[in-house]
Amino acid sequence: MQTIKDVNPNRLPKHVAIIMDGNGRWAKQRGRLRIFGHENGVEAVRQTVENCARISIDFLTLYAFSTENWNRPKKEVQTLMKLLVSSLKKELDTLNKNNIRLRAIGNIDSLPQKAQIELEEVMQRTEKNSGMTLTLALSYGSREELKTAVKAISIKVKNNIISTDNIDDTVINTHLYTHFLPDVDLLIRTSGEHRISNFLLWQIAYAELFFIDVFWPDFREHHLVQAILSYQNRERRFGKTSEQLH
Numbered sequence: 237m238q239t240i241k242d243v244n245p246n247r248l249p250k251h252v253a254i255i256m257d258g259n260g261r262w263a264k265q266r267g268r269l270r271i272f273g274h275e276n277g278v279e280a281v282r283q284t285v286e287n288c289a290r291i292s293i294d295f296l297t298l299y300a301f302s303t304e305n306w307n308r309p310k311k312e313v314q315t316l317m318k319l320l321v322s323s324l325k326k327e328l329d330t331l332n333k334n335n336i337r338l339r340a341i342g343n344i345d346s347l348p349q350k351a352q353i354e355l356e357e358v359m360q361r362t363e364k365n366s367g368m369t370l371t372l373a374l375s376y377g378s379r380e381e382l383k384t385a386v387k388a389i390s391i392k393v394k395n396n397i398i399s400t401d402n403i404d405d406t407v408i409n410t411h412l413y414t415h416f417l418p419d420v421d422l423l424i425r426t427s428g429e430h431r432i433s434n435f436l437l438w439q440i441a442y443a444e445l446f447f448i449d450v451f452w453p454d455f456r457e458h459h460l461v462q463a464i465l466s467y468q469n470r471e472r473r474f475g476k477t478s479e480q481l482h
């Protein structure tokens with residue numbers, strides 16, 4: 237089994253994003269409630285965050301709750317929010333020990349008050365950390381993010397703050413929730429589904445995609461290493477020919 241030692245430190249993806257999928261099916265396989273899957277998903281989150289920090293990944297972004305997830309049964313949504321609050325409380329020291337800074341993207345105002353307060357507290361108390369930036373996508377949807385950005389830019393055009401001619405990638409980037417993040421280099425999705433599900437649509441324009449047939453609660457170091465090694469063995473051409481790159 238491959239370990240972190242097999243990763244080439246000179247060719248790391250700067251920004252890794254993960255769609256953590258399969259908690260529900262993992263629980264169902266065991267004849268348990270979906271919530272049991274989420275509870276076990278937290279341990280996979282913990283290990284993955286620590287492993288990414290050990291590998292020296294600069295930015296890790298996790299899809300923890302989508303705008304569409306609000307449509308799940310009320311009890312499941314409540315449990316996910318409770319898990320978020322309890323994990324944040326529990327992990328603050330570990331984040332600081334690993335020099336990790338916590339950030340959040342999404343419609344944070346729509347989260348329960350308790351979750352917003354805890355999130356704000358952990359973000360503030362890890363603000364000065366200079367190692368990996370861990371970003372949680374919470375009540376996040378890429379289309380909503382893009383609509384919000386288009387509206388904000390339109391208002392600035394209307395008020396003559398920017399001209400239409402000057403709208404470029406940088407202007408768009410600065411109006412996204414992800415304004416503090418570089419583009420995604422490697423996007424991982426667990427559970428065997430081959431979908432993007434409204435996650436970072438603009439930001440994954442040139443990302444390498446890695447799909448793995450493992451339910452999220454089972455995702456471990458060797459799966460992460462497998463994804464990174466796959467990334468390291470690919471040639472990223474950004475639209476150019478192979479000859480132009482060498």
Ligand code: FPP
Pocket residue numbers: 256257258259260261262270274275277278281298299300301305316319320323324372427452
């Ligand atoms: C997808 O599995 C997972 C989620 C919707 C939530 C992810 C949340 C966690 C791992 C726990 C809490 C997070 C943090 C950051 C502490 P699914 O329910 O869609 O699985 P299924 O596709 O098998 O139904």
